[in-house]
Amino acid sequence: MSQLGKFITIILATSTLALTGCASKNKKSQVMVAPLGVGHGGNMGGYYGGPLVNNSDAIRNAARNIQGVVYFDFDSDAIKPEAARILDQQAQFLNSNQGARVQVAGHTDERGTREYNMSLGERRAAAVRSYLAGKGVNTANIEIISFGEEQPAATGSNEAAWSKNRRAELSY
Template sequence: MLTSKMTKAIVLALTASTLLATGCASKKPKSQVVVAPLGGGYGQGGYQGGSLVDNADAIRQAAQGLPNVVHFDFNSDAIKPQASAVLDRQAQFLLANQGAKVVVAGHTDERGTREYNMSLGERRAAAVRAYLAGKGVSASNVEIISFGEEQPVATGSNEASWSQNRRAELSY
């Protein structure tokens, strides 16, 4: 036989657990990054989520001459001094073309788990977005996507190949 105190304790416990379980469901995610599916590539038919940015042809043509790749050290999302020159030119272009939007795709080498590499690719793309925002570019004009290790530009299991693949690419 349950006493009134025991009944109240059970009801309180059930209410608390319900609030905890449903309270988390309404939280918004901290990141809006797009993650590439296994085995596919953006621009190569693998990513089917549609265009992340919609720029006029004039913007895409004007951006074609810009350097658009920055490289990272192993296991790092820190912007290297060499990358600053590339990103400064990108920031100048974006500030001069306020309506332009850019996609920053983060990439990694093949070492590490898929999950870790997706996360690292996201952090690299986010670091580029933060750098551009620090130069005055609106963060809403910079979309990020992570491909992790899925789109290597160099093959081989050596530092020369790995260093080529640790990158972020900007595209309009």
């Protein structure tokens, strides 16, 4: 084989390795993203894959007494002081009920691309998970999902509607 042939073979082999990478990569995020176009109560964007968390009736009933929605500023995943008060109650409940599992669903308003909003919803849910973990909650008991803009709490193209849609919902 000529020098040029060897050189081309080496370049092709190196390119193939670089493009395919390692087949056994570790998961970096345990987030579920709501699929595009799945219906939910007449709205587009719901998730029908089954519950992400499975708790006893006693846990679900006890959790009903805790506020389960926190709100975010525009284009932000920062936990606001009023959200921190709600999450402190959630953390206390979860630490008192070690077997309880919670789903945190991140949502956004309609502004931005679908891809950006799915990412922002994930960041919001992850921020809630991180906050709870900082309060001693076992992250193995927290599942996150992003719905982006797909499940608005309010409709309309104004700040009143948008502010209700920029949220994370905790459910048991």
